[in-house]
Amino acid sequence: MHDHAHGAAAVSGVRGQANHRLLAISLSLTATVMIVQVVGAVLTGSLALLADAAHMFADASALVIALVASLVARRPADERNTYGYQRAEVFGALINAVILIVLCVWIAVEAIERLLNPSGIEIAGPLMIAVAVVGLVANAISMWLLSAAQRTSINVRGAYLEVLGDLIGSAVVIIAAIVITLTGWMPADALASLLISVMIVPRAVSLLREVFAVLAERAPEGTDVGTIREHILGTEGVADVHDIHVWQLTRGAPVFTAHVVVEPQVLAEGRAPALLSRLQTCLAEHFDVEHSTFQLEPVGHREHDAH
Template structure:
């Protein structure tokens, strides 16, 4: 006997769609300012920051497209609909972010021996505009970045942009006051090194979802203990937990119940108690349980703890 209980409605990213749209508009505007400023000033650090922000804008656009796809209803061919599109968008974002960091560092190394002259006035003005815009974007994304990989990715990227803008400002001040043009190259390398670990973290989280690793915050030993505490439950096996998309964890289990439960027609009560327990303690609404009589497990070809 099996049952699927309440499913999560919508996705975490979808709940913050308007904020993503606002951040996208801000980011695209600043990219234009920084590209023009970088070309006019000759600053690699400013162009690196602009490239990073362009990657942010691309990632946010992908995320918004994924939200629309994820909202489509399930079909016979895709029983979860297209909710995983959000995870694929986060994957593309992580790869773009990492590729940009490698390019910036390589370009900076090439400029070390012969750093070009930099127009610090234009450089500082464009960097200051970027820093202000990034600060606004961080405030918009702060509330939702714990709920969605896409929002978390966007938040981390904007945070990297803010650090990058600050690095450009510092480099501009150093060049203006000392004439040390390699400060622009150093700032570029620092921006690249700041981006790389964040891209890796996001990529690792995406891979965990795609490999259906146990979601963060869910301890299967604790889940097994809670299931075993439900009246009528004797044992649990084939216990699995995974993430469909950000904010939508799922769980399935084979639950062994005593004969009195089955003979007395209390299966529905046990299923309701299981769903209520996991929903309350583990915030997992998408649960599927197979109720089995004692001794049924030995008839299964494979058993997984």
Template sequence: MGMGHDHGHSHVPRAADRGMRRRLVIAFGITAIIVIAQAVGSVLTGSLALLTDTAHAAADASGLLVAVIAATMMLRPPSGRRTWGFARIEVIAALGQAVLLLAVGTYAAIEGIRRLFEPSDIPSVELLIFGMIGLVANIAAMAVLASARDSNFNMRAAFLEVLNDALGSMGVIIAAIVIHTTGFQRADTIAGLFIAALILPRAFRLLRETMGVLMEFTPKGVNLDEVREHIMALDHVRDVHDVHASTIGTGLPVLSAHVVVEDRCFESGHAPQILEAVLGCVREHFPVSFDHATIQLETAALRDKESPHMRHA
């Protein structure tokens, strides 16, 4: 029986991870200032749009704080007890942020519908001032996070939260202008519902993606039936079973498979060449870079001794 491991990179924390943490700390500081400013503004104006945007900003700040903690824990190196280190903590953090966004979006939708029937008088000038403060601060936070937004789930969730909050601030500003020029008070409520409409779809998408990682679903773009077919096409391979693929964290997809080869391959010492061919096949034919692949070579007799539930593609 042969075991093959293809480790094309180390999961030791990189300097880039420290840079991402620094960006998150700055963005958290900016967002915390937004929360304080908009909380004061929502009390002074009674605006639903500003109140909703304040709640959204508070969720952003909480999410960013979680992201900072996650980024800090990800800097810890792997150990004997934690062989992947804290690589998956960023997925858990993103899941928490998705839940926060869902809670805020649901609240905004319910309160917005209620306010449609009970509109309040909103001071447009004050609303405009606080909306501008939120927008400028959010643009600053987006600028800090923009270059690293695709680095991992954690950074992506953080950037989406700030982006959504910036769009929410724009909604507040538009509502203030409409109220000031037309006197249409329900513009504030409509802006609040607009913010909710921005929050909920993105929160559901982020929730689905993070749950897919935690449930160890096959990475996007990988068809395990095709993996099996490509390996089966190699010389001396007689069967491929117990094929699994999942994602530990961003940039860490893993693959494992049991590959049955002819008995004479072990007798002739040809098994290592077959193992190399299998790993090369996986690297060549699939868009996901499986730098961590474990291939177990075995004989047909050994396969037949395995439990039936183990012998599946």
């Protein structure tokens, strides 16, 4: 006997219309500041500003991917895609992580080249400060817009982490520009660029780990399968439970299945629907699992499937 719980909570992350609008606003801000920083990098000769502009380009690409993923993820399930298209968010996040890593390598190589060959480099510090401040403010606004949505969507989190990295990068550029303005020490620009690349790596690796955890169908972070088993065994009428599987389609969309062995009187007295309801309520209230599937089996039932 099977039953499914379909909760409204699945409409989250970039799947919601409100988050779709927030991503569009953040994209507009990011693209505008990126253009300002490219112009500023050309006028000042700053590699740090150019690196920040390149990071902005990656941010804009990430937001475009997130917007496309949001449209795809909102498509309803069909006979060939029975869970819908929520995994589009995960693939979008994977692309974001790769962009971050490639960007990091490029910045590091350019920064080292300038440190090894510093002669002839002249940077306009005051203009560099002004452009970096514009980037700092814009990224702060984008982070504020995405802060709530990133808790429930892996793809929005990818965009959020990139904006966070760029916010820190803008602060580093400001510090380097102040050093150049006050002391005339030009290598500060290359050092700032190198620091930006170093700051990107942990966030990119963290995002990749989360993507691979979802694709490998590992249990969601913080989910204790042993505790779930104890809750199920503690339900009246349950004799045993086996074949427990917990995974997630994307962040905030966990899925649960299990075979539950029930006492004979539960089936004989027609109490199976009530038992299913209790089990589903337990999963939803204690473990935030809105989609659960239980197969009820009588004591002594033998599996015919090959394991």
